[in-house]
Amino acid sequence: MASKTAAAKDIITLHGSAAIVSEFFCYAANSILYNRAVYPEESFVKVKKYGLPMLLIEDESVKSFMSNLTSQISEWLEAGKLQRVVLVIMSKATGEVLERWNFRIETDTEVVDKGVPREKSDKEIMREIQAIMRQVASSVTYLPCLDETCVFDVLAYTDTDVAVPFTWVDSDPKLIANPQMVKLHGFDTKIHKVDTLVSYKNDEWDEEE
Amino acid sequence: MDAGMSTPSYLKAQTRCPLQEHFLPRKSSKENLDRFIPNRSAMDFDYAHYALMEGRKGKDQSAAVSSPSKEAYRKQLAETMNLNHTRILAFRNKPQAPVDLLPTHHSASLHQQPKSVKPRRYIPQTSERTLDAPDIVDDFYLNLLDWGSANVLAIALDHTVYLWDASTGSTSELVTIDEEKGPVTSINWAPDGRHVAIGLNNSEVQLWDSASNRQLRTLNGCHQSRVGSLAWNNHILTTGGMDGQIVNNDVRIRSHIVETYRGHTQEVCGLKWSGSGQQLASGGNDNVVHIWDRSVASSNSTTQWLHRLEEHTSAVKALAWCPFQANLLATGGGGGDRTIKFWNSHTGACLNSVDTGSQVCSLLWSKNERELLSSHGFTQNQLTLWKYPSMVKMAELTGHTSRVLYMAQSPDGCTVASAAGDETLRFWNVFGVPETTKKAAPKTALEPFSHVNRIR
Numbered sequence: 001m002a003s004k005t006a007a008a009k010d011i012i013t014l015h016g017s018a019a020i021v022s023e024f025f026c027y028a029a030n031s032i033l034y035n036r037a038v039y040p041e042e043s044f045v046k047v048k049k050y051g052l053p054m055l056l057i058e059d060e061s062v063k064s065f066m067s068n069l070t071s072q073i074s075e076w077l078e079a080g081k082l083q084r085v086v087l088v089i090m091s092k093a094t095g096e097v098l099e100r101w102n103f104r105i106e107t108d109t110e111v112v113d114k115g116v117p118r119e120k121s122d123k124e125i126m127r128e129i130q131a132i133m134r135q136v137a138s139s140v141t142y143l144p145c146l147d148e149t150c151v152f153d154v155l156a157y158t159d160t161d162v163a164v165p166f167t168w169v170d171s172d173p174k175l176i177a178n179p180q181m182v183k184l185h186g187f188d189t190k191i192h193k194v195d196t197l198v199s200y201k202n203d204e205w206d207e208e209e
Numbered sequence: 210m211d212a213g214m215s216t217p218s219y220l221k222a223q224t225r226c227p228l229q230e231h232f233l234p235r236k237s238s239k240e241n242l243d244r245f246i247p248n249r250s251a252m253d254f255d256y257a258h259y260a261l262m263e264g265r266k267g268k269d270q271s272a273a274v275s276s277p278s279k280e281a282y283r284k285q286l287a288e289t290m291n292l293n294h295t296r297i298l299a300f301r302n303k304p305q306a307p308v309d310l311l312p313t314h315h316s317a318s319l320h321q322q323p324k325s326v327k328p329r330r331y332i333p334q335t336s337e338r339t340l341d342a343p344d345i346v347d348d349f350y351l352n353l354l355d356w357g358s359a360n361v362l363a364i365a366l367d368h369t370v371y372l373w374d375a376s377t378g379s380t381s382e383l384v385t386i387d388e389e390k391g392p393v394t395s396i397n398w399a400p401d402g403r404h405v406a407i408g409l410n411n412s413e414v415q416l417w418d419s420a421s422n423r424q425l426r427t428l429n430g431c432h433q434s435r436v437g438s439l440a441w442n443n444h445i446l447t448t449g450g451m452d453g454q455i456v457n458n459d460v461r462i463r464s465h466i467v468e469t470y471r472g473h474t475q476e477v478c479g480l481k482w483s484g485s486g487q488q489l490a491s492g493g494n495d496n497v498v499h500i501w502d503r504s505v506a507s508s509n510s511t512t513q514w515l516h517r518l519e520e521h522t523s524a525v526k527a528l529a530w531c532p533f534q535a536n537l538l539a540t541g542g543g544g545g546d547r548t549i550k551f552w553n554s555h556t557g558a559c560l561n562s563v564d565t566g567s568q569v570c571s572l573l574w575s576k577n578e579r580e581l582l583s584s585h586g587f588t589q590n591q592l593t594l595w596k597y598p599s600m601v602k603m604a605e606l607t608g609h610t611s612r613v614l615y616m617a618q619s620p621d622g623c624t625v626a627s628a629a630g631d632e633t634l635r636f637w638n639v640f641g642v643p644e645t646t647k648k649a650a651p652k653t654a655l656e657p658f659s660h661v662n663r664i665r
Binding site: 038039040059061062064065066068069072083092149150151152153154155156157158159160162163164165166167168169170171172173 | 295296297298299300301302303304305306307534535536537553554555556
């Protein structure tokens, strides 16, 4: 969003970068939920974002979950304590982890400690995010079909010295056994560098003896 | 030095350490380590698989995809190996799962527990048992009842402390305090269920061993007036006095006063440590609730409180930490306030306030369900069971004829004991019937990799 960073100058502050990253995560998560058909298509509404038609879910509980998430992620990003965010897709019936969308975050600690801003063109960041969104959408071509009803969850990997609000609990990493992994594009605001990786469970017919 | 007598060698070994256990010395440090028993749930299968299968190309994926993904995988593993300074967190309130629009053919879903409302359990409206409690002091600010983890109830009747063993139903007297020291103003079991702390009117605190009926020590000098509230946190006994001071005593060492919390200006009648032992909630006659945090280090002798909650308009004696939600504290106000308030002890925010219509003397959370029990005074002298978080009244238990000042919960979480100025001690099976609360084994295996059918 151009309002966070002045369009004329390309200065990015820690606050602005955190906002960009957490917003990116919100849209990316929605996009994943739509593309992987975790929620039915009818529950999504189209908005324009990053120069693309992005889909956002309408369901109240998911919306509030997302907004709580993004505000907490933003807080952690500003403190420089967030290491990665993982969106996990699990089978509703068995609770088995089927897909794991891994967003790894590298924070420039100098900015967190000293509060110096960085310079990067807003447009370029937008372009990078666009590329990721397109990749997520096209991921349906190689990701295995999710035939059963799925639920999702979001895990945050943080430093141990972070202040955890009472709404967050410790969790196990929900790893997938023998995953296939695909690395997607990442983007960089010069303060936070985000890498995207999706790991998914092998399709049944691929398995060796 | 030898006393001149040479002791025979077989006696020497015995007299060396009379009270020590005999330890068999290990022959070598590696003696017990010849068998590696893997803990499946703690294994990182990703890394293990990678380590075994290194160099093997995936047959089904194109080569263009596998090399950058391998790179990323390697990098990710390097990070994962540094897990000792990473915490993995998940948001507590999960979003609603998508509704099944098409009938699924998975038979597994049929065996799942239905998400529908559980059938309401029957809550007996009368007390299961009533015992006599003659001479019990009818003072709002005291805490004269506690149920220890060894299933023994301790109750203070004027100058005497009695122990009632819940498993056998037998009563025994622990101690009768001297006339000038008493009456007993507070009583609290230590976490081990064996030692009990007794606070007295003359500001002394006595520590007793209930197994041998012996007094172990007396803690003096913490307060200048009666000790109305006590709370244990491992080896720390926290005492709250009529002087408004709260003192942390380490019962193992000689100079037992380790910390003093100053903040209350009137009697401290409610004192409870959180389940984690990290935070202490205190309520006073000054209508103030303080939350003290152990991580707040004190440079001088007085420690600053973490939160000061002044919303109550009457004395706060009822305090209860929620067992199923961290950082949630419930407080109840006295006659002029009559509300139960819920607080986030991390931020100090008031989450909810419910008017109960009657002074709240005590609060207990259910260990099995999301329910809260409160005890009241005028006019009904009832115990009210609330559903949390909707705060819908599930039951009102009457029977006492005077305000229900003291409540305690059994260690199995099913029964609540309540005592009042009407000199009765009543037991209510309000949280469940003792036999049926034994939960069946969880239906799905909780180990994260239990579905992996290959063992490598």
